Amino acid sequence: MTIVTAPEERHPRTMTEQQIPESDATAEVALPRYERPHEAAVAMEPLAIDMLIPREGLEAAIAASALTPGARDLLRGLVRLGRPAMFGGGGAGIEYGSLLKTACRPEFLGAHIREVAAHLRAERIDLLMVPGMSGYPVGAMYSVGAGIPAILLKKQRHRPGADPSAFPPGAFVIPSYTGDGDVVMSADLEAIQDVIDGIVRAQIEARQEAERLSLTLRVAGADDIIDKATMSQAVSESALVLGRAAIATTVERYREETGDPRPVDVDVRVVTWVTPLIKGYNRPHEHLMRWFGITPFAGLNVTGVHLDPPAIGIEGLGVVGF
Numbered sequence: 241m242t243i244v245t246a247p248e249e250r251h252p253r254t255m256t257e258q259q260i261p262e263s264d265a266t267a268e269v270a271l272p273r274y275e276r277p278h279e280a281a282v283a284m285e286p287l288a289i290d291m292l293i294p295r296e297g298l299e300a301a302i303a304a305s306a307l308t309p310g311a312r313d314l315l316r317g318l319v320r321l322g323r324p325a326m327f328g329g330g331g332a333g334i335e336y337g338s339l340l341k342t343a344c345r346p347e348f349l350g351a352h353i354r355e356v357a358a359h360l361r362a363e364r365i366d367l368l369m370v371p372g373m374s375g376y377p378v379g380a381m382y383s384v385g386a387g388i389p390a391i392l393l394k395k396q397r398h399r400p401g402a403d404p405s406a407f408p409p410g411a412f413v414i415p416s417y418t419g420d421g422d423v424v425m426s427a428d429l430e431a432i433q434d435v436i437d438g439i440v441r442a443q444i445e446a447r448q449e450a451e452r453l454s455l456t457l458r459v460a461g462a463d464d465i466i467d468k469a470t471m472s473q474a475v476s477e478s479a480l481v482l483g484r485a486a487i488a489t490t491v492e493r494y495r496e497e498t499g500d501p502r503p504v505d506v507d508v509r510v511v512t513w514v515t516p517l518i519k520g521y522n523r524p525h526e527h528l529m530r531w532f533g534i535t536p537f538a539g540l541n542v543t544g545v546h547l548d549p550p551a552i553g554i555e556g557l558g559v560v561g562f
Contacts, residue, residue, distance in 0.1 A: 271404050273413040276470040292551055292561035305557045310352030314516055314539045317348025323562050324550045332545050340378050340464045352539045356514045357385035359537045363511050365460040366439050369479045371425055371471055379462040389435045391427050398422035409485040410478035427482055436486035453504045457483045458511045465517040466536055469524035473531055476510040483508035520555060
């Protein structure tokens with residue numbers, strides 16, 4: 241059984257008509273809601289055994305591939321500890337908890353973390369945004385490896401009719417991937433405000449002689465896997481709202497303290513996404529390029545997930561059996 245999904249439409253997101261105004265991120269409006277398409281299993285011709293790279297032939301195939309050192313180690317860990325699986329809220333996927341969620345294995349993750357850290361530093365990232373506790377272990381490793389603060393978008397069950405003003409700026413609703421029902425994703429406002437204060441105050445200090453204050457915030461998203469990029473889109477748009485709101489608070493406090501009347505220009509942008517795994521067959525690269533002009537940095541690009549026999553396709557290598 242092979243997993244396939246229909247191509248996404250030009251405008252795949254579903255959001256409320258009212259958007260959080262750019263000039264007033266705390267306005268009482270309905271939370272944006274995103275639809276994450278369900279990935280279904282479709283019966284197809286079984287994979288022939290000779291199409292699979294067997295476990296005993298994996299090292300030779302890796303040696304002949306163009307995979308980076310980080311991707312090679314990541315694949316070794318994935319084959320040893322992972323497997324294709326079905327999830328209640330998202331359909332088909334890869335169970336990799338023992339590699340990326342419930343354990344930290346430097347022999348499999350270390351080189352990948354260093355590659356991502358180098359990419360984040362090259363992109364001059366100020367802040368990482370990480371959705372959900374499942375993505376936070378690897379997101380925290382990226383954060384420490386690159387020396388860049390990370391903010392978790394925590395998950396809680398969505399209760400229809402809840403007062404939207406009870407949630408911080410940038411909160412949104414999205415279907416759960418691993419279970420049924422919707423969840424609300426939102427940031428710890430005190431945590432992100434403290435991080436933004438440090439970033440903005442340092443920029444103000446460096447521009448004491450400028451006629452205008454130009455403040456920038458370069459954000460990266462990080463997750464344990466990028467599936468169809470719906471979550472990546474939601475987090476990216478949340479980061480823009482959060483960043484503007486936090487910078488506005490910092491500037492207001494600064495003006496109260498100093499009386500500095502200079503005009504302020506603010507540029508908040510999401511620059512990149514980083515992840516160990518990306519499901520290339522769902523075309524998330526196209527989604528992120530279309531919406532944000534971003535090409536994500538991924539350790540392994542998964543070209544297919546197969547349940548019978550259990551296997552995954554890896555770009556630049558082939559189909560690896562479990």
